[in-house]
Amino acid sequence: MNVVITGGAGFLGKRLALELLGRGTLGGPDGRPRTIERIVLVDVVAAEGLPDDPRLRVLTGDVADPAVLADAIDADTGSVFHLAAIVSGHAEADFELGMRINLDASRLLLERCRALGTRPRVVFTSSVAVYGSAASGAVRDDTTLAPQTSYGTQKAIAELLLADYSRRGFVDGRCMRLPTISVRPGKPNKAASSFASGIIREPLNGVESVCPVGPDTRLWLLSPRRAIRCLIDGHELDAAALGASRNINMPGISVSVAEMLAALERVAGPAPLRHVRWSSDPLVERIVASWPAAWDTRRAEALGLEGDASFDEIVRAYIEDELQPA
């Protein structure tokens, strides 16, 4: 069968593709393992730096264009990982673009699956941003959604659509609500949470990083390794195990910025910390403060999904995966 990954040029999309190539199989629409014949990486820019594998197809196009989705998703598509998104800070700054990619593209993707009638598994990535500041204490999977950003609103809407399309049997959806991913490789992006990777990544590379929030700011984090693992494990879950809700809050760890930097020092010594500069950004502070800093992960754990053990482990994994020669 074929697998489609939107946002396929992003670092999670590419990592997921590599992991799937290594596995060679995924559960098909009937749940039984099927050989992956092709992985289609859809993104507005061409996915680069991938191995020369005949199973990979790079499709460059706008994920909110029905023709691109029709090209990417066909009758042989058993699984769609929908990772494409306009990140939080960007969707707040560009309302129309966020609506187009985070809402319209998600709906068009579901409509394409409905039109095919093949009921593929669809794994959506959603976000802690769906909750908003209305949630006090640890949020549960069933805590009410009161997003305080356009990004969170658009993700919450996509969740509702995925649930209804699943209930009606148009797709077999799973919505994985991701913590903030840290440590992302590469460069800063327009996510309000970009600093959560930058304050570790840049100092380890000897580059200055500006922290826009105070040291007591708490974040809910998951490493790229564990995120990929959770996306695949979430895909492989039996629909019956999900019960009435398609949403799963992925496990993570709750850490403050100060604790993150202390872990960096424990793992890499005191030198990197000299590259962290503090400069408050009220917009980022407001957005980050609207996210809950922890959530109740009993549902994810009962479903067999695992987070990281500590932020020290996350820093070590980043160094192993990105800074050491293969």
Added chain:
Amino acid sequence: MNVVITGGAGFLGKRLALELLGRGTLGGPDGRPRTIERIVLVDVVAAEGLPDDPRLRVLTGDVADPAVLADAIDADTGSVFHLAAIVSGHAEADFELGMRINLDASRLLLERCRALGTRPRVVFTSSVAVYGSAASGAVRDDTTLAPQTSYGTQKAIAELLLADYSRRGFVDGRCMRLPTISVRPGKPNKAASSFASGIIREPLNGVESVCPVGPDTRLWLLSPRRAIRCLIDGHELDAAALGASRNINMPGISVSVAEMLAALERVAGPAPLRHVRWSSDPLVERIVASWPAAWDTRRAEALGLEGDASFDEIVRAYIEDELQPA
């Protein structure tokens, strides 16, 4: 200023228009009372049976057509009451129509307001159907949304859009979650809750009515009189009083079908009951069972919104409003 009512040919839309004509004023975007110069009743069929008042304009067209919305809503529009909807049973049977009217039209309406830049007050009617069966016990305003119907999904999405458009200052939105309205005048419709009016209305008119659910089925009800009152009171609330959420669960009363029929007998004697026939409809039973039968109305009450005192009062109001000569 101008007022727009979508679903203006429906019974709530027409009653609201009559009430507004009588009042003559509504709070403007700045909250101060403004004279109503015009009321535009938009609906796919022409609103009929209205008084000959120069302030009324009947606009017949598709509320999901941007040109119709652009015609209806202009720079002088201070208030929009968005009542147009495809009802629950209909949206379940016709998925595409429900998406078009309940979701697309709501979004296009908000987009029209955004394009004008005039920040009108927008009153949305939403529904108990947004909750779904995940809610046990009395639902609160902040109980999580887990709709189990496409109608509930579409309404939940429209709520999220209204909240984000309000947060960004594009509109000043208020989302009034209506209980099942009973007793509606007129004929049965495609709402799964149609019987909640039919089992009272038809017997009072000497016509047979089929009850598709069992006598123990509990409903959460509001009379048309109180619904109109709540829509206007909700419109007049100061935005600051709403706090972080734009959603208000309107007050209602929790009654079983058996209790409704007992009230009918108390008010109108035993004769009408002979016109009720019982015949189970599994689809209606499933949809109605997915709605909570009661909710916590402390927020609405704190905001000054009032429901009915008893179902006996509701039956008496129906007889006064619809069956007695004016």
